[in-house]
Amino acid sequence: xxxxxxxxxxxxxxxxxxxxxxxxxxxxxxxxxxxxxxxxxxxxxxxxxxxxxxxxxxxxxxxxxxxxxxxxxxxxxxxxxxxxxxxxxxxxxxxxxxxxxxxxxxxxxxxxxxxxxxxxxxxxxxxxxxxxxxxxxxxxxxxxxxxxxxxxxxxxxxxxxxxxxxxxxxxxxxxxxxxxxxxxxxxxxxxxxxxxxxxxxxxxxxxxxxxxxxxxxxxxxxxxxxxxxxxxxxxxxxxxxxxxxxxxxxxxxxxxxxxxxxxxxxxxxxxxxxxxxxxxxxxxxxxxxxxxxxxxxxxxxxxxxxxxxxxxxxxxxxxxxxxxxxxxxxxxxxxxxxxxxxxxxxxxxxxxxxxxxxxxxxxxxxxxxxxxxxxxxxxxxxxxxxxxxxxxxxxxxxxxxxxxxxxxxxxxxxxxxxxxxxxxxxxxx
Amino acid sequence: xxxxxxxxxxxxxxxxxxxxxxxxxxxxxxxxxxxxxxxxxxxxxxxxxxxxxxxxxxxxxxxxxxxxxxxxxxxxxxxxxxxxxxxxxxxxxx
Numbered sequence: 001x002x003x004x005x006x007x008x009x010x011x012x013x014x015x016x017x018x019x020x021x022x023x024x025x026x027x028x029x030x031x032x033x034x035x036x037x038x039x040x041x042x043x044x045x046x047x048x049x050x051x052x053x054x055x056x057x058x059x060x061x062x063x064x065x066x067x068x069x070x071x072x073x074x075x076x077x078x079x080x081x082x083x084x085x086x087x088x089x090x091x092x093x094x095x096x097x098x099x100x101x102x103x104x105x106x107x108x109x110x111x112x113x114x115x116x117x118x119x120x121x122x123x124x125x126x127x128x129x130x131x132x133x134x135x136x137x138x139x140x141x142x143x144x145x146x147x148x149x150x151x152x153x154x155x156x157x158x159x160x161x162x163x164x165x166x167x168x169x170x171x172x173x174x175x176x177x178x179x180x181x182x183x184x185x186x187x188x189x190x191x192x193x194x195x196x197x198x199x200x201x202x203x204x205x206x207x208x209x210x211x212x213x214x215x216x217x218x219x220x221x222x223x224x225x226x227x228x229x230x231x232x233x234x235x236x237x238x239x240x241x242x243x244x245x246x247x248x249x250x251x252x253x254x255x256x257x258x259x260x261x262x263x264x265x266x267x268x269x270x271x272x273x274x275x276x277x278x279x280x281x282x283x284x285x286x287x288x289x290x291x292x293x294x295x296x297x298x299x300x301x302x303x304x305x306x307x308x309x310x311x312x313x314x315x316x317x318x319x320x321x322x323x324x325x326x327x328x329x330x331x332x333x334x335x336x337x338x339x340x341x342x343x344x345x346x347x348x349x350x351x352x353x354x355x356x357x358x359x360x361x362x363x364x365x366x367x368x369x370x371x372x373x374x375x376x377x378x379x380x381x382x383x384x385x386x387x388x389x390x391x392x393x394x395x396x397x398x399x400x401x402x403x404x405x406x407x408x409x410x411x412x413x414x415x416x417x418x419x420x421x422x423x424x425x426x427x428x429x
Numbered sequence: 430x431x432x433x434x435x436x437x438x439x440x441x442x443x444x445x446x447x448x449x450x451x452x453x454x455x456x457x458x459x460x461x462x463x464x465x466x467x468x469x470x471x472x473x474x475x476x477x478x479x480x481x482x483x484x485x486x487x488x489x490x491x492x493x494x495x496x497x498x499x500x501x502x503x504x505x506x507x508x509x510x511x512x513x514x515x516x517x518x519x520x521x522x523x
Contacts, residue, residue, distance in 0.1 A: 040447065040515040045494065047523040105520045125515035144513070160496040162511060173500045180497050182474045184440065185522040229522065242468045242501055249474050254434040271435070271443045275523040276474035276495040 008034045010330060011141050011150040012120075013128045013163060015042035017104075017316045018300025018323035019156035020111035020122075021060050025327030027118035031334075034148065035112070035120055036141065038127040042112030043105040045158075047277035049181060049313050050224025050231040051206045052107065053099045056321040056355070061114060065097075069106040071227040072204025073097045076197075079311050082211040082221075083384035087261040101204045101224045101231070103185070104316065111320070128157065131167050131296065138295035152295050152339040154326050156319070159278045159301040169298075170288050175239040177286050179219060179279040179308065182249050183233025184257065186269040190228060196265050197225055208311045211380025213256055217244045218370045220310055221256050223265070229272055230265065232257055235308070237281060237370060250274070279315070280306040282367045283360050291351065292344035297326040307359055309366055309429060310375075318356050325350040365428035374421060378411040385410050437476045441491055449516035453509065454489040454498070460506035461485040468501040493518050 010026055012019040015037035023035045039045040051074055058064045080089040116122050132140035132147050140149035141163075157163050159178065164170045193199050209221035219236035234252055236245065245252075257266050280286050286304030291297065299305070300319035307314040329347035336343040351357050369375070385407040389398065398406070408418050454477070461467070467485060469478040475493045479486055494517055499509040511517070 038511050038515070040519060044519045044521075045517075047495075047520060103522045105523055127511050127513055160494075160511075173496070175500055178500060180472065180474070180495065183523065238472070238497070238500060241472055242466070245471055248437070248471050248476060250437050250440060250476070251434070254440075258434050271440055273443055273520065273522040274440045274474075274493070275444075275518075275520055276493045276497070278496050278500070 006149060008032050008148065008150040010034070010152045010154060011036065011148060012154045012156055013141060014038070014156040014158055014300075015112045015115075015122055015124070016046050016108055016156060016158060016300060016319065017111060018302075018319040018326075019154065020108065020115045021320040021323035022154050022156065022299065022327040023115035023120040023122070024111065024118050025060070025324050026330060027115055027120040029327070029331050031330070033115070033120040034150070035115065035122045036126040036128050036143065037112070037122065037124045039124060041109065041124050042122060043108035046104040046108045047181070047183070047275045048104040048316055049183065049222050049233065049235075050101050050226070051099050051312075052102060052316045053314060054097065056317040060320055060324045061111075067110070069102050069110050070100040071102045072100060072199070072202055072225055074099045074101065074206045075203040076199070076205040078205060078207040080207065080209045081380035081383040082209055082213050082259070083381045084212060085260050086384040086388065088380070088383040088387050099206065101206070101226050103226065107316070128163055129166070130163060133167075136294055138293060152297065152330055152333075152344070154323070154330075155296060155298045155302050156300045156323055157302050159280055161302050164288065164298065164302060169293070173278070175242055177280070177282045179235045179237045179281045180241060180249065180276065181233060181235045181279050182253055182276045183231055183274070184253055184271050185226070185229050185231050185273045185275075186257070186266060187229050187272050188266065188269045192265060192267060192269075193225055193228075199225060206312070209256070210310065210376060214252060214376065215244070215246070216373070216377040217241060218373065218376055220376075230269070232266070235279060235313075238278075249276075279308060279313070280304045281308060281370075283307075284364060284367075290348075292329070292341055292347045294341045295339050297329060297344060297347050299323045299326045305356055305360070307363060308370075309363060310370065314359070321354065322351065322356055325354060363428065369424060369428040372421065372424065374413065374417070375425075378413055379421075381411045382407045382413070441475060444491075444493070445519045445521070446490065447516050447519060448490045449512045451513065452489040453512040453517065454487060454492065455508045456485070456487050457506040457508075458485055460504045464504050464506070466503060468503070469498045469507065472501050473498050
């Protein structure tokens with residue numbers, strides 16, 4: 001690292017969405033920023049499901065829509081319950097541009113380029129291995145035998161928090177805290193996107209699936225349409241997967257892709273890439289005891305900022321926005337005279353006032369709800385039998401209410417269970 | 430190619446690595462002898478952990494760097510780090 005000056009205003013660990021957003025903000029405000037990325041280039045280690053909500057990104061990058069690698073705007077939102085070879089779906093067709101599909105590898109590269117154009121130094125091929133400390137104060141980073149100093153460090157290293165662990169600020173991850181996401185990106189025929197998915201030019205679909213997708217394990221499947229490919233994968237809560245997954249995880253993705261009701265979407269498809277990633281799940285237990293220390297801020301997945309609602313995920317926008325707020329906090333701390341924990345505490349305040357903490361607090365019970373196995377087993381089955389009743393009427397029709405109760409009973413649930421589960425879902429989702 | 434399930438080897442063949450000569454994963458296989466569940470075998474998405482005879486063997490080369498193995502290992506037998514300086518998996522479409 002001979003070409004690097006020996007001191008920066010700020011060092012950012014990781015050129016992912018959080019790291020690059022913070023570097024971009026700080027660079028535009030004139031701070032001397034260094035971003036260290038362990039991959040060969042920004043984006044090369046990034047993995048996500050497939051969809052990003054756009055509003056926070058437009059706030060961070062005012063010209064976002066003009067040049068960002070947006071594949072398709074999500075115009076169709078589909079939610080399916082899978083029971084054996086039956087599929088019950090809700091399909092919504094919207095009219096707005098609220099979220100888009102992309103490859104995170106491309107989006108992260110774009111964000112890093114924005115930061116670089118604004119004046120940040122991005123250095124790839126460097127794995128940060130620890131924090132440089134003076135007493136309790138963080139004064140820089142270590143990468144193997146080398147070190148670089150800075151007034152403040154932003155840890156945006158991602159969900160595998162090896163740096164924070166090595167510093168003793170967080171414990172090693174536990175299976176109950178994370179979910180495993182596994183995905184294939186497959187090349188599909190353009191006709192499949194037009195005819196099977198029913199998408200016009202630039203239109204995209206976000207599709208979540210629950211039930212037999214994960215063999216009833218807590219979690220679900222996802223399908224996102226990219227420009228000329230489709231991302232398909234699934235998410236499983238890791239602790240349930242340890243005890244409940246009887247097959248290798250990749251098989252669940254293959255099974256989903258070749259499911260009798262889904263295989264038409266993947267006709268003549270060809271795998272382009274296979275990836276996997278851990279997903280913050282139990283946010284309250286994952287969040288480090290503090291997000292601001294003397295000379296240190298924590299953002300993105302490393303801070304546990306991700307919302308998994310079962311039917312949708314928000315990670316990239318949370319990460320980017322938390323990085324952006326880390327940048328703002330540093331700017332304000334600078335105005336107050338330095339990067340002390342007291343001055344940097346404004347980061348926590350900014351987060352609390354933002355949609356990130358508001359959402360995470362609002363949905364803090366979701367993690368508990370995901371432990372209700374019936375949501376992944378009995379309810380998809382019930383939805384299927386409910387629709388089957390309507391579908392296969394021969395002579396006599398039943399009243400809807402009786403059909404619902406009948407379907408519930410078939411799946412081992414009485415009216416009381418339906419009522420309490422209903423209340424739980426209303427409370428937490 | 431359409432509706433047939435593919436083998437993991439064939440799926441992984443679509444990925445790109447710059448493999449480090451130093452393994453970023455080390456396993457204390459003595460500990461594995463006392464492990465009844467071995468969740469690493471089923472849950473490593475890249476199939477890095479397999480049984481050979483009665484011993485757990487692993488390969489770090491095809492690792493997709495999710496970090497699952499170190500989280501699920503009940504005996505803390507797996508030491509997992511990021512591959513050094515730009516090595517390891519190189520994602521392009523994820």
